[in-house]
Amino acid sequence: MDNSKDTEIKQTKATKGSITALNKVRTDLALEVRETFKDDDVEIKGVILKEDYDKKKNIKVTTVEIKDQKGAEAMGKPIGTYITIEASRLGQEDESFHEPITKEIAKYIKMLAGDIDRKEVLVAGLGNREVTPDALGPQVVNNLFVTRHFKQEFGQEFLDDHHMGNVSAISPGVMAQTGMETSEILRGVVRETMPKLVIVIDALAARSITRLNKTVQITDTGISPGSGVGNNRKALNKESLGVDVIALGVPTVVDAATIVNDTMEQFMLGQGFSDKEIGQFTSELAGQSMNNMFVTPKNIDESIKRISFTISEALNKCFA
Amino acid sequence: MDNSKDTEIKQTKATKGSITALNKVRTDLALEVRETFKDDDVEIKGVILKEDYDKKKNIKVTTVEIKDQKGAEAMGKPIGTYITIEASRLGQEDESFHEPITKEIAKYIKMLAGDIDRKEVLVAGLGNREVTPDALGPQVVNNLFVTRHFKQEFGQEFLDDHHMGNVSAISPGVMAQTGMETSEILRGVVRETMPKLVIVIDALAARSITRLNKTVQITDTGISPGSGVGNNRKALNKESLGVDVIALGVPTVVDAATIVNDTMEQFMLGQGFSDKEIGQFTSELAGQSMNNMFVTPKNIDESIKRISFTISEALNKCFA
């Protein structure tokens, strides 16, 4: 299904020092960070890797657990659990597939959330609704079944009688639209409405274009600054918001510099260039105008529509 | 330009007690409340009325000042200043008109806001972006020039050097989308980001269809519950948000019950029915399915596009 990994692993095997160079490449996926390590089978200290492949459903689930500070440093990501669901038909027209992937996503959200049934949950759809590949979060919120106001109006019994969770939702927009950090807005809303759990939905940047619109990452760490996204949106996690935060993301873009760098690096490694030379060349590239560019598939509108619908369904299933 | 007033005044003159009946009719416009009073020229205690008509620009400005609690009770609106700008071409394709009306709106916002130049301002675009006549607020925010993040990144000097105000903005959505009161969201955001002034933009309900998309109301009272909107959105004012609040609204809908009631009432008055009979009949109507219905013009999309652009321009002018 996903042949990007092989390429990357081969590449990282070619030279010992490449880890450093590669780690500079932006990715929001813990899975892709893990793949940059030299040897796939050897365990990195403080990081546990578990893979699960359901051949019938064609869904692969990888769990990366970062257990301690050592693992966090090696991975460049905070301590916590990162679940990656890979399903090649995620963004495609395929009714028969809708159901199993929805269930799978719901299962892992529940796993990380603990008893979600009666919990007050705030779902935050991050991203810019005006830029197609970044509209995932707002689109998920659009299709969400929101119920918190029923409690305010009719009491908790109403929710209980109708087997409804307590769900509120917001699409805060991006800093260029609001002039505010997403973290500022969400912190304010959380303090005012006191949910027990925040679920942030966001479009992610992957390193490999083969993963776009085929992967869902769910983590109990929230979103941390500099974790790959490349914009200085401040942290959205338990520390910053004061409540548990689950982040659910789907890679929908690759940084333009990344696809160029990857190809260049691969070529230069093959030509026998040293890591230093490669690093020099690629950092020059990164400094250029490519920096604020992203790569995305031409049919991104269809993918976003389907995936956001699938995620909304999964969330609706969680809270019912 | 606007012949609705005459009709209404005639109607209210016909019978002494009609005020009671009429006051039940929903309107968000202080101007329309004022018009329901029996005699247009006689001053109501605690309420000052001032009219200004610029024939050349074809813009009429009415200022209703509610000075004390007595006036507030008579008007059913809080103490404060209500400026109504009536311009029949507000929602129309008319480039030559764009400039003067923009200037007029900016002038009155500045008047109510005091020295706005260096003030931190949060603009909140209320309403549901998915329902055309309710999308005014979100559309205004879409076209707004937001600058607060420049200060966070480059310092106050940057704003000063570029003659920029400090503007942040949010479109919080409506309760059916978020499960939260708008007041909860804004209170949270205000506490976190500490603006000195909040400007809320909202689509309003008028009583007369002849006023739709032709009127801008600007008030320093913010928005108060039960002030005519008909949904129990809680207050957005200095008391609830902790900072000064200016509300800018444009009537884009009339409640369906209102247009029926008005016609009925007019007819029944003519037929010699008593106020009690009229009240009984119209309250029966109001209890029916018409309750969650609104009336709006067929070309509402064009009007919303133009008016939201005009208001954004006026706001951008204020902060530059």
Add this chain to the structure above:
Amino acid sequence: MDNSKDTEIKQTKATKGSITALNKVRTDLALEVRETFKDDDVEIKGVILKEDYDKKKNIKVTTVEIKDQKGAEAMGKPIGTYITIEASRLGQEDESFHEPITKEIAKYIKMLAGDIDRKEVLVAGLGNREVTPDALGPQVVNNLFVTRHFKQEFGQEFLDDHHMGNVSAISPGVMAQTGMETSEILRGVVRETMPKLVIVIDALAARSITRLNKTVQITDTGISPGSGVGNNRKALNKESLGVDVIALGVPTVVDAATIVNDTMEQFMLGQGFSDKEIGQFTSELAGQSMNNMFVTPKNIDESIKRISFTISEALNKCFA
């Protein structure tokens, strides 16, 4: 479920001549025209009425067949079959209901279309996508599974192998956006691409607000000018397009004048006014500014989203 009918029937029974007055009221539903006739059980010449109520599914299907010119004149609608599916939960959040109503719609489209399996079909989503209650047609097209280009690229075998029909689609926009009649655009596209059947999807005007977003009308007559819509969009039918035309519509608005007129008429009838007096009064009302106004529910965005999805599903089912 729908108590509007009773009211209207009672009303029409009250006086013999009311038919004339009532017929002036705008409706796009054959069912509502039929209801204006004095006696519900007596057959009008040339018009056959059949009702079918599935209690378990809570779906009522009414078939109005206009058999000859006499019936056409009485009804003010062209000869043909008008199927009305009434389902009170059509526009509501209700997953379990999605399936039966989808099947019902698909069944009647197939019935009117004949063998649709291998037919080339053009679906036209009429209406203005920028005005929420008018966006039904464009939204249906958005969710449609379009396949015609697969044949052009891979041949008919491809469609056969994948059990796909041959479906093309267009959202032509409205005259204020295009400067062209919808009929001009569709005639051009039909001549160029030669489908065997055109299905037009459109938002309709009902007479009763209780029918809004709860009714689907399917007819093999296409859309004819002056059939209630009130804008002079020219005919979309076999005569004008040269191929069979099925029209599928959902009432999402009521003309503002209609709800006022209806209430007035009901009241005046009760007060013993003559038909002539009533006609005079209501025609005066109609001449006023209310003319270009429509009435629609406040939650119209949710209804349009759900109904358009249901209709797309029904169409996708038809062509698979």
Add this chain to the structure above:
Amino acid sequence: MDNSKDTEIKQTKATKGSITALNKVRTDLALEVRETFKDDDVEIKGVILKEDYDKKKNIKVTTVEIKDQKGAEAMGKPIGTYITIEASRLGQEDESFHEPITKEIAKYIKMLAGDIDRKEVLVAGLGNREVTPDALGPQVVNNLFVTRHFKQEFGQEFLDDHHMGNVSAISPGVMAQTGMETSEILRGVVRETMPKLVIVIDALAARSITRLNKTVQITDTGISPGSGVGNNRKALNKESLGVDVIALGVPTVVDAATIVNDTMEQFMLGQGFSDKEIGQFTSELAGQSMNNMFVTPKNIDESIKRISFTISEALNKCFA
């Protein structure tokens, strides 16, 4: 302003044979094709180049005239005039700049269109409104002042009296949405409504990311298949539509393969690889998954909003 050219020229000067390799790279801009030729100042047979730089306005206009078949073959583009307006602030927030660039665009449209005043013009906004960088065409149509229906309703005198041109417009959508070629739809509409001129607006693919959202290309050749766009949309030109066609395009994306290929080629040329080796490597890359990917700036929503508004204004100016 635009340093991409220098880079490319240096690169093409480095080796004689590079033209072949470079020409394979996709671009919709005649200007960029011209730049790939070895020597910038030497005239290619059958191709005339004229540059015009207005320092004060910071607008550069380049006219490429392909005079004969020889030039057409060398350029890989049909005989005709290609005007490129480069303005670095085209997609930026800049009120003072709006006016001059609007005038410039209007000037060149008029130049290519001849006497446009009373001409019936159909503006076609190509592209997918759901994918931000491809939404340019539909957005331009959204802001266009359409008038053709006024003539149908009130006669030519109405247009004359109001100094209006005769403008119709359509956003036909893309093949994945309609199942039809854009050329089929437009041919049908043209035959039915008989405009004298068609102006197609489209988002283009550039070769250099530095040109994105800074360049407008206007040509009297229409759009021809394989002219760089990479999708087999059939021709939109005088031959296919039967009337004059002006194409106005703005590069908003770069093909992902292009930016990788360009960087690789530049690097490999520097390393002394032969053209053959370079060609082999880059064609391997092109065969990979990158093929259906595009590169676009992160703030593409803002750019599309501003540019589409500017182009609409320019068109409105032309027809008034």
